[in-house]
Amino acid sequence: MAKKVKALIARYPEGFQQSAVMPLxxxxxxxxxxxxxxxxxxxxGWIxxxxxxxxxxxxxxxKVKVYEVASFYSMYNLAPVGKYLIQVCGTTPCWLCGSDKIIDACEKHLKIGMNETTKDGKFTLMEVECLGACVNAPMVQINDDYYEDLTAETMKEVLGLLAEDMKPQIGSQKGRRGSMALGGPTTLEKEAKKAKVV
Ligand code: FES
Structure with missing residues (x-):
């Protein structure tokens, strides 16, 4: 662990080592x-x-500077959470595309409310602000992975697989590649074919 700490601090130039607060x-x-x-x-995981x-x-x-950073970002948990932390984006693009239905599906399927953990310690549900995947809204982050283009049904499928500790497919649940338009590329089609992205 000491080695990892040293390596993370060494990423920053002399005099700016405090920037390592986030990776630490x-x-x-x-x-x-x-x-x-x-x-x-x-x-x-929590801190x-x-x-x-x-x-x-x-x-x-x-110490207060470290508390300030840790309490500002939703990526840091300051209290225990379940094995699978479900962070549902509720910001405008996701909300317009149905994040309310995703939250409802999670609450009903897991039988917990917002900021609660299931009795078996497996799932914690949380609402967060934009996670930068608006183009594939609505979406959730679960631990390190994004699940996008969700519906209430696909959300439940993802939860069902995680409950069995299986690995659901990450990314778009509609088969969209990256953030490409659902119908495929609409510009630069030749280049897309050349790059084998279609
Ligand atoms: S609004 Fe949900 S990812 Fe940006």
């Missing part, structure tokens, strides 16, 4: 997830205050 928070969260999964599964304090010491910065 991420590292702490992943460490909690993997140790929790071994000791008391199912278990998700205890002791870890934030240790990061402040390592980077020589006030």
């Amino acid at each position: 928070l991420d590292l702490a969260q992943r460490q909690v997830a993997s140790e929790g999964a071994k000791a008391n599964p199912p278990y998700g 205890p205050r002791a870890a934030m304090d240790e990061i402040a010491v390592i980077l020589g910065m006030p």
Whole structure:
């Protein structure tokens, strides 16, 4: 672990080592997830205050600065979460494309409300702001993966597979490639064929 910490800090130029606060928070969260999964599964990643304090010491910065970063971004969890953290985007493009139905499907299927965890510790549900995949709205992030172009039905299918610890197909649930138009390319068609993206 010390080696990883050193390598992350070394990515930043002399005098800017405090910028490593974000990757170090991420590292702490992943460490909690993997140790929790071994000791008391199912278990998700979160950042205890002791870890934030240790990061402040390592980077020589006030503890409050670390708390500020950790509490600002939805990628950091400051309380325990389930093995699968479902972050549903509820910002305007996703909302216009039906994020309410996705939230409803999650709540009904998992029998939990927003910011709650299932009794078996497997799933936590959360609403977040835009995750940058608006073109394939509505979408959710589950741990490190995006699931896009969702419907209530495909959302339930994804949850069903995760409940069995199987790996659902990530990305578009309608078979869209990347962020391409659903009907295929509408411009630069020759180039798209040459690049074998159609
Ligand atoms: S609005 Fe949902 S990903 Fe941008």
